Amino acid sequence: MNFKKILANVAIVAMTAALFAGCASSKNSAGNGKNNGASSNLPKVVNIGTQQMSNDEKIAIAKDFFEKELGVKVKIIEFQAGDIRNALVSKDIDFALLGSASAAQGIASGIDIETIWIHEVLGNAEQLVAKKDSNINSIKDLKGKKVATPYTTTTHYSLLKALELNGMSEKDIKLFDMQMPDIYAAWQRGDIDAAYVWEPTLSNLLKDGRSIISSKDMAEKGVITSNVEVVRREFADKYPDLVTKYIKAVNKAVKLYNENQADAIKTLSDSLEITPEEALKQTKGSIWLTAEQQLDPAYFGTSDKKGNLVKSLKDTADFLYKQKNLKKEPQLDTFEKAVNPSFIEKAIK
Known part of the structure; x- marks a missing residue:
């Protein structure tokens, strides 16, 4: 009986060891997902x-x-x-x-x-638009006018380059840093004379405004x-x-x-x-x-x-x-x- 008990205990120990080995192997496989393509390496x-x-x-x-x-x-x-x-x-x-x-x-x-x-x-998806009644027909006509655009954006860059190409700087205009919804609201209130914007605000401004220059025009001048x-x-x-x-x-x-x-x-x-x-x-x-x-x-x-x-x-x-x-x-x-x-x-x- 003692001998049988010993054999039984050995069998249990062996089975337990094998079980733990299998779990460890699975854990290591999951942990190395980067190498074996396991999904555990991906973000949630x-x-x-x-x-x-x-x-x-x-x-x-x-x-x-x-x-x-x-x-x-x-x-x-x-x-x-x-x-x-x-x-x-x-x-x-x-x-x-x-x-x-x-x-x-x-x-x-x-x-x-x-x-x-x-x-x-x-290209034409971004444009400088002026109010039709603002008497702004060119970049030089912006002098002293209130102009809006979001700072450090493509429209801001294009506007500053357009001014530079016409011998002007932002000091020659009253420049306002505004996001698109705020530009449209300011435009409707009559708080600004012009704005360099992108779609869909652009189409809204063109309903009662005129295009002065586009980013397509600027690209032709080397400003891409x-x-x-x-x-x-x-x-x-x-x-x-x-x-x-x-x-x-x-x-x-x-x-x-x-x-x-x-x-x-x-x-x-x-x-x-x-x-x-x-x-x-x-x-x-x-x-x-x-x-x-x-x-x-x-x-x-x-x-x-x-x-x-x-x-x-x-x-x-x-x-x-x-x-x-x-x-x-x-x-x-x-x-x-x-x-x-x-x-x-x-x-x-």
């Missing part, structure tokens, strides 16, 4: 900061392309232009849609981000602006596959716009609660690029030889520095590091 939620614009990201949001591609819960948070950079700094969001001027300032001021996508190259996507470098280093999947989602939206414009426009119309005609007009005011086009030397270039986007962002930062919107003089290598075509390259492989 990815936070995407956006703005109200008729672009590829808005289509991707409305069509649920992000959750389908990323395979995790995605939270979309809408911001006004000035607040979205603060959310990056506080790590409340992982991705952010910024104007190129805002991105340039953020990079130059030390926000640790990478530029990964161009949503659109801006765009809306870009940035990602926190910490997030990109930890979850590079998710960044690549973000690119796949927005590229899918661009392809939808190119191949089935009616569907894309209806999606924007429903999402933004505007007419299809308004949605089409807004999208026609800018240039949308596929992932393959973004790797052209005029834009991102490649990882081996980066393109003109580096110089464009650096030139923007240089101008902001001269305007005393930046404390430190921008360095080229900062922008070389911050423009990353690799995620686009991986997305199209």
